[in-house]
Amino acid sequence: MKTILNFEWLKWISDDTAKNIFLVLFVLIGILVWLLPKDYIYEGIENPRWWHNLKLWATGVLAMIFVTYLIF
C-alpha cells in the first residue's frame, strides 16, 4: 500500500527520463491546442486578425516553459 501511495513503484525512472516526461507533456498540450477548431479560437471576435489567434499565444507560453524545463 505504502509503495503505491508514495509512487515508489516509479523509482526506477531516472531523473532524465522524468524530465523527458515533462517535456513530452508540454509538446502534447501544444499538439492538442493546435487541434482545436479555428472558429472556436476566434469566438467573440468579429474581425479576427492574426494576433487574435490564441493558439499562437499558447504556443509562446509553452515554448517558454519547455525551454525552462529543458535547461533546468
Next chain:
Amino acid sequence: MLTGIDYFVVIAYLIGMLLLGLYFRKFVHSSTDFFLGGRMLPFWAIGMSIVVSDIGAIDFVGVAGQTYLYGISVGNFDWIGSVPAMLLAAFIFIPCFWKTRIYTIPEYLGRRYNDAVRTIASLTWIVFFAFDLGIIFWASAVLLNTLMGWPIWVSIIATATVVGLYTFCGGLTAVIMTDVVQLIIMFVGGGAVVFLGFFKVGGWSGLVEKISAMGPAYQDHFNLILPVDTKTPFPWTGILFGLTFVMANAYMIGNQAIVQRCFSAKNEWHAKASMIFAAFLKMLIPILVLFPGLIAIVLHPELEDGDQALPTLIGSLLPPGLGGLMFAAFLAGLMSSIDSVLNSTATLWTKDIYEKFIRKDASDKHYLMVGRIATIVLLAIGVITSPVSDLFPGIYVAVQTFLSFFQGPIFSILLLGIFWRGTTQWGGLAGLVGGMMSSGLMYLFKESLFTIEDPFLYVSWWSFVTGFIITVVVSLFTQSHPVSRLYGLVYRLKQPQAEGIA
C-alpha cells in the same frame, strides 16, 4: 525600518489605491456590475488580476525561504503547477462557464449535478475563505511588523479600511483595476531586490558558480526535477501527479476567486485570452519570489530559518527610499489577496446561499445590497478573527490542509461533468463526498501511509482518484439528466439548431 521617504511612498500608495478603487463606484448599478464587473472587462486587466490575486505578501517570504532550503524546484508551483492548468482552463472550461452566464463555480455544479453538490461546494469555499481571511490578515501583519516595524493593528486596520471601501463601492471592477496597479508595484518593488542582488553576486553566472561551489548540499538547487526519494516535499511524482494533474487544475478551474474574474470578460475571446495572458505572467513570477532565495544563499549562507532569507536580503540590499517601495509591494500582495477573497465570498454567499435558500425573487438592487453587506460583514469577521492565528500557531497549516481536502474531489467532478455526459447527479454527489472523506482519512493516517512529512501533493492526487472512481461507478448505476438539460454544460454538446451554445 522605514524612513521619512518610505512612509511617504507607502501613504501615497494607500491613498492612490483608495481613490482608484472609489473611482469605479460610478460603474456599479446592478448586481452583475458588482459581482462580474458588468461583463465588460478586457483580457489584460483580468489576466493581471488573476496573477496578483495568487501571490500574497506571505508568499514573497515563504517561497524565497523554500528556495533558500530546497532550490528552484519550488518554481514548479508557478511553472508546471500553473501553465498547463491555465491552458486547459482557457480552452475548455472557461468558454463553457462563460457561455452559461454563471456567477459561481458551485452554480455550474448545481446545474450539472444538483443543489446538494452546489451547496456543499459553495459552503466549503465560504468556510475556507472566511477562515483564510483572518489568517491572511494576521500572517501578513506579523510579517510587515517584522520587516518594517509597522504595528500589527495599524497594518490590519489600514489595509482593511482601504480594501473594504473600494471593494464595497466598486465591486469586481475596482478589485481588478486596483490589482493591475498592484501587480506593477509588486514587479517594481520585488524587481528592485532582485536587480540589486544580482548586481552584488555577479549576475546569473556568478550566482550559479557560487552556489554550485558550496558543496553537495546544494547539488540539487538548480534542478527542477527531484528524485522520488528526495527528502524535500517536491519529488517529481508529486509534482506531476499531485500538482500538475490535480491541484493546479483544481485551483485554476475550480477556485471561485480565480475563475470569477474570467466571467467578467467582455466576450468569450477576452475570457480565454485573459487566462493565457495570465499564464505568460505566471512564467515571470518566479523571478520575483524565487531568485531572492537563491541570492540570499550566496550573500547570507549562515541562516538557519529559510523564511529569514528575504527579510535579511532586504535589510542588507535596499537603500533608504526603496524600503517604502518594497513595503508597498508587500501591501499590494496583501490587498490583492484580500479583495479577491472578499468579492468572491460575497458572490458565493449571495448567489448560492442567499438567493437560493433565503430570498428567491427579490429585486436586483436587493441582491446588490446583500453583496455589499456581505463584503463588510466578511471583512469584519476577518479583522476580528485575525488574532486567533496568534492563539493557535498551527491554524495556518490547518486551513491550507483543509483546502487540499476538497480540491481533488471537486476537480474530479468538474472534469467528469464537462467531458462525460453520462455523469449523473448522484455520481457527482457521491464522488465529492467520498473524495473529501478519503482526504480526511489519508491525513488522519498520514504517518502510516506516506513516507514524506507533508504529503499534501499525494493526498490531492489520491483523493482525486477516489472521487473520480466513485463518480464513475455510481454514475454507471444511476440515471443521468436528460440531454436537453445538459446543453451548454458539457463540452461540445450543442443544442440542435441553436448557434452559440457549447
